[in-house]
Amino acid sequence: MFTSCTEKERFIFKKIAHGGENLQTSCYVIGGFVRDKLIGRNTSDADIVCVGDGIKLAHEVAAQFSPQPRVAFFKNYGTAHMRVDGLDIEFVGARKESYRYHSRNPEVAPGTLHDDQNRRDFTINTMAISLNKDDYGQLIDPFGGIADISEKRIRTPLDPAQTFSDDPLRMMRAIRFASQLQFNIDEQTWQGIKDNVERIQIISQERITDELNKILMSEKPSVGLDLLYQCGLLHRIFPQMVDLAGAEYKEGWGHKDNFYHTLLVVDNIAAHTADLWLRWAAVLHDIGKPATKKFEDGHGWTFHGHEVVGARMVPKIFSRLRLPQDSKMQFVKKMVELHLRPISLTKENITDSAIRRLLFDAGDDIDALMTLCKADITSKNKKKVRLYLDNFEMVQQRLHDVEEKDRIRNWQPPITGEMIMDIFGISPCRKVGDIKNAIKDAILDGVIENNYDSAYDYMLIKAKELNLEPVK
Numbered sequence: 001m002f003t004s005c006t007e008k009e010r011f012i013f014k015k016i017a018h019g020g021e022n023l024q025t026s027c028y029v030i031g032g033f034v035r036d037k038l039i040g041r042n043t044s045d046a047d048i049v050c051v052g053d054g055i056k057l058a059h060e061v062a063a064q065f066s067p068q069p070r071v072a073f074f075k076n077y078g079t080a081h082m083r084v085d086g087l088d089i090e091f092v093g094a095r096k097e098s099y100r101y102h103s104r105n106p107e108v109a110p111g112t113l114h115d116d117q118n119r120r121d122f123t124i125n126t127m128a129i130s131l132n133k134d135d136y137g138q139l140i141d142p143f144g145g146i147a148d149i150s151e152k153r154i155r156t157p158l159d160p161a162q163t164f165s166d167d168p169l170r171m172m173r174a175i176r177f178a179s180q181l182q183f184n185i186d187e188q189t190w191q192g193i194k195d196n197v198e199r200i201q202i203i204s205q206e207r208i209t210d211e212l213n214k215i216l217m218s219e220k221p222s223v224g225l226d227l228l229y230q231c232g233l234l235h236r237i238f239p240q241m242v243d244l245a246g247a248e249y250k251e252g253w254g255h256k257d258n259f260y261h262t263l264l265v266v267d268n269i270a271a272h273t274a275d276l277w278l279r280w281a282a283v284l285h286d287i288g289k290p291a292t293k294k295f296e297d298g299h300g301w302t303f304h305g306h307e308v309v310g311a312r313m314v315p316k317i318f319s320r321l322r323l324p325q326d327s328k329m330q331f332v333k334k335m336v337e338l339h340l341r342p343i344s345l346t347k348e349n350i351t352d353s354a355i356r357r358l359l360f361d362a363g364d365d366i367d368a369l370m371t372l373c374k375a376d377i378t379s380k381n382k383k384k385v386r387l388y389l390d391n392f393e394m395v396q397q398r399l400h401d402v403e404e405k406d407r408i409r410n411w412q413p414p415i416t417g418e419m420i421m422d423i424f425g426i427s428p429c430r431k432v433g434d435i436k437n438a439i440k441d442a443i444l445d446g447v448i449e450n451n452y453d454s455a456y457d458y459m460l461i462k463a464k465e466l467n468l469e470p471v472k
């Protein structure tokens with residue numbers, strides 16, 4: 001096992017082993033580090049469990065290094081942390097846990113290594129490696145974690161009903177691991193999740209969202225999102241996404257299942273960006289469709305304005321999921337609102353002014369928007385896909401050309417709201433916005449030139465229409 005560790009890691013484990021020996025305390029590397037090494041994933045965290053006092057061991061281990069790493073410890077939890085050479089090491093004493101029904105905070109008592117392995121979530125996370133003299137480097141795998149890794153299986157070590165009822169966050173974790181590692185969830189474990197979905201309500205939204213974000217950051221997020229949907233968890237944690245599901249037929253007209261379309265878009269975008277917020281934009285791009293769905297005689301199903309309705313839903317969804325309300329949310333909102341615009345520019349005879357408008361509205365996020373729009377092409381017809389992509393190439397070229405010429409991306413009109421209030425001696429009111437927008441539109445539409453003097457003259461004309469005279 002230690003053969004897959006780096007030289008640095010092996011050196012650190014030797015030091016930990018010395019610390020344990022000095023205190024006559026058995027210690028083991030356990031959990032995620034062992035799992036990830038066996039799978040061949042990168043990891044920068046190592047959990048050390050000892051049969052004794054984890055904080056005491058951490059201090060003894062720190063003394064083995066020169067210079068000594070700082071030990072941060074939490075008496076209440078009996079845990080200690082240090083960072084050595086980029087490796088985050090967490091120390092804890094082995095424990096038995098029992099849970100109360102309404103809380104995921106367990107009652108903790110000291111225990112053996114086996115007790116400690118017993119209380120863990122999945123077999124692949126229960127494996128430990130001895131750091132003790134007698135059997136240094138030996139894998140201790142009481143629940144068949146190795147076999148489950150080779151079978152690519154997520155399975156609870158105990159009865160799933162107990163594991164999930166003890167800590168319902170583990171249902172999210174099972175699905176997150178399935179998505180991250182592209183593993184399957186064992187049948188009984190899956191049944192255990194389906195039986196316990198209701199229990200997710202005792203978990204804080206922050207922890208749920210943390211797992212959701214990890215699912216979104218996996219290579220194929222659709223795996224996790226679909227599992228969340230299939231077991232019923234998604235209905236509880238993110239009902240707006242469930243509303244996308246289903247295809248309806250009427251009078252021979254059908255529409256696509258927007259839930260599965262969204263999953264395809266998310267997978268497509270995941271192949272092109274590691275930006276979590278652009279991935280969120282893919283999740284939410286059609287979120288306004290259920291609310292705008294209509295059947296129009298002779299036309300079939302329409303979703304007019306779904307991009308505007310969807311954009312309006314973003315702040316609420318972010319707030320409910322405890323996602324940030326800052327510029328990241330604004331970015332996602334903007335992506336949702338603009339996601340149809342580049343497609344509308346693939347038609348013939350598109351004017352420079354339409355291109356300028358998109359550049360102005362998208363600003364620096366224009367490339368992200370194009371990435372989203374390309375990901376939104378999910379047709380199974382290869383010819384159609386090629387045609388759409390070629391059209392996008394053309395739009396991208398036009399965007400590039402117009403930007404070169406007019407530099408619109410980060411442009412602001414030469415006359416601001418403050419200037420208008422000052423010139424006409426008025427306080428903030430609708431007229432200020434109307435004049436400002438009229439100037440902006442005139443420049444974007446090429447009616448006037450993009451400079452202060454032309455904008456000033458145009459402002460005077462517009463102001464006159466509104467019965468305003470300059471006071472200076």
Ligand code: CTP
Pocket residue numbers: 030031032033045047119120121122125126167169170173
């Ligand atoms: N664990 C658990 N139940 C949880 C969370 C964690 O049993 N709800 C156990 C698992 O054995 C896990 C270990 O605690 O391996 C460490 O947890 P954590 O660091 O949260 O997860 P990792 O498994 O290391 O994976 P990741 O870092 O990807 O979250």
